[in-house]
Amino acid sequence: MTRVVVVHGVGQQFLGKGVLHSAIGLAVLDGLDNAGLETSGLTPADVSVAFYGRVFRQPGTKDLSDLPLIEEIEDDFETALLRVWWEGGALQEPDRIESPERSGSKAPVPRSVQHMMEALTRSRSMTKIAQRFLLGSLRQVNRYLNETGIRERAQECVSGAVGADTRVLVGHSLGSVVAYEALCAHPQWPVTTFVTLGSPLGIRNLIFDRLRPPPVAGRGEWPGGVASWTNLCDVNDVVALVKKLGPQFDPPGGWRRVKDKTLDNGWKVHDLIHHLTDSDTGRAVAAGLRL
Template sequence: MTRVVCIHGVGQQHAGERQLASAWHTALADGLLRAGSSLALTPDDVRCVFFGDLFRRPGRTLAVGDPPLDASDVEAGFETELLLALWQEAARTDPAVLPPDARTLARTPQSVQRALNALSRSRFFAGVALRALVLDLKQVRAYLCDTAVRDAVQARVAAAVDERTRVVVAHSLGSVVAYEALCAHPRWPVRALVTAGSPLGIRNLVFDRLRTGVHGRPGDWPGGVEQWTNLADEGDVVALVKDLRPLFGERVRCHVVHNGARAHDATRYLNTAEAGRAVSDGCRVPG
């Protein structure tokens, strides 16, 4: 029986559901303390929906690490456009990143390499290997553009939610997964949605591609949810649009938090008072 269902984002193909659930449970417990909540969440109350294995290459003798990807592997269209959008946002928030110019935004192979070079110097992507960044782009494209991948991820969310679930907590691409799942299942007992480091506000690449059911449209309220809290760090490049209210309505409670050098880190979002308050309020809403 699960009170809080958590949904991770990209780059978790080498993790697992128990590993993530342990880290997220601890962070949420700290967030509840910061919020002064008396709510007690046991490890059994928290379940992580894991789909990183869908992006992990099958092993072979002596195989290690991510695929040896480079700039030439960034596909034209969605992947390149997302990469350039991240570059623009990184340049806006980090003085160490030179901004792209009009010529660069022509989306040539040279612009892809320049974007990767620029992002490698940013605080946000410090320590992220180039091949890992390229792989992250491909994971986002796979979920948003490949129906089979999307359906497989959604099936795992549906299997995790039960009659006791009151809160869904979602990070990064997981917030897209959560929003679509809640739109598709308006009768779920989930009463609160907490999104962190979300790309939901990126218009052409993410928002306009959202699936909300046969009669729905992007921007619809997510199912039977009564409370939606969105957390964004000013330096979080993935959360390119910090305020989701213009797209999803004034009911979304939007907060800017400060995660330090690891602006996009899920646990730093979840151990905040804002996250703790949202989870506590959601668990106390009658089902």
């Protein structure tokens, strides 16, 4: 019986569903406990992981050989998304990150990419992330949004995890995009509660405007049969650049259905486990399960 499905974020291609579940299942229960809520018999067995990382794994690779080098970043989408993150990071952490305007950086790729990378790795959200991992994350976002086969296979992984008893769908980082599109494509699913963690869904032009189905008049389609949507992100998370998704996804007419909240994840601002163990996440999951 799967009551909660968690869709992971980028950079998990060398792991697997079992490895991820060992931490994620317990983290969901810890979120409930940190919120002071009873689990009412909920166990890690009631939590499933929609593992789509395998769709990004290159056959025969065992190391970082499939992650791009700075010199390989020539794609306009990847460069634009990196710049948006840089600009957002400079606004959020001017004490650490110099703004693009102040830097005067107008160098061509790859020197401009190097400049953006150096700026971002000074941020609180990127301090512990190696440059190649960050560039690999850019590549995965790009491939999901722009390669039909990747998109379809990732969503099939979500479809395979959702069952008749699933009431809560949690999406982290790129996984929130995968989960959102899967919900829109399957309005018949029994999922009533959607929880997004560290989500880039609101980044216009690069992500929001490339969603399927596409937004209409600047507003994204409401995800399937969901009754409640809670969006959580760390205030310093540059991946979740747009902190409030309500203005872009709430139904017209002033009816607020997305609950936007910021939290403090410490030095791991974008970490999935830190998100799941937060009390606000616990309360959102509990509400979906009516605990």
